[in-house]
Amino acid sequence: MDPVEVDKKDNVGMKFAEDENGKSMDVDIVNLAAESSDESVEIGHIDRRKIITIANEDFVQVAEQEGDNPIELPAEEDGTLLLSTLQAQFSGSCGLQYRNMDTKAVRGIRSNQDRLFPPNGASSWGENVYFCVFPKEIKRKRDDDLVSTAVKAKRIESGRCIDLIVLGLSWETTENRLRKYFQKYGEVTMANIKTDYRSGHSRGFGFIRFASYETQKLVLSTSRHLIDGRWCEIKVPNAKGNNTSNKVFVGRCTENISSNDLREYFSKFGEVSDIYIPQPFRAFSFVTFFDADVAQSLCGEDHIIKGVSVNVSNAIPKHDQYNQYRGSRSPVEQSFNY
């Protein structure tokens, strides 16, 4: 083949080159002609297939979120990544970021129209793992979709009452006012306003629960509710996942819910083998059943014990859920979590 010229101006490794057909390619100058100090370097002695291989080697490692497993996306011959290539794998993504290991800060990737450019003006994407940027609305939607849409649907179609979240409450609205407002639809079994634990002030949302499924359906069919002069939204709250163990985590316990209360309450679902309440008080407990199916059937549900809405979920601690999700812990290992 004919000699190929490589432009060495302000290069730090990878620069563009053209083969004899005028096709641009990436060539690693440091590896190919390290000793040359000319402005351009002849690399005609290099086998063309090898150059093509080098040229085709630039894949960009992209993950949906930081920490996710990356997918390798092919860069274009000029080193850029087409937005369409990115979006083919990550629908809705509009850009890329990566973690700068020196500064620990997240860096944005330059983009122009339909192309994304490698960082630092280089022509290589290097070994960085890049993660997607989504427009704000889509990111929110994604959480909604992936985290809980299926679970939500299951919960609402189950025919049972669940806690409903009320968003957009006035800072002034009290639990009594909330209860009073919704009582006109049917019997309310629980009303709760979430407050800032320091100031005690409302955080502007709360939860409500009805005695009958019919009432719940009726209330949910009207999404806008005028409460204390503000239009509020009532929705099925986001839920958590499932469980395979015979032990469940009971969250949002209050200090007056005793071991006996828990045993008495949960015994109606199946034989309880153990109750564990951490001391000092930590607002959760564990209930173990003889039958794992009973435990499983309760997961994701809210139950009212002594007027308090507690939440039943899987008994796997938060810091292990990542590994659990990745399947890197065996069920045997998981059983030794506590």
Next chain:
DNA sequence: GTTGAGCGTT
């Protein structure tokens, strides 16, 4: 002491 999309203080 402020606020106005969200997801249940330990």
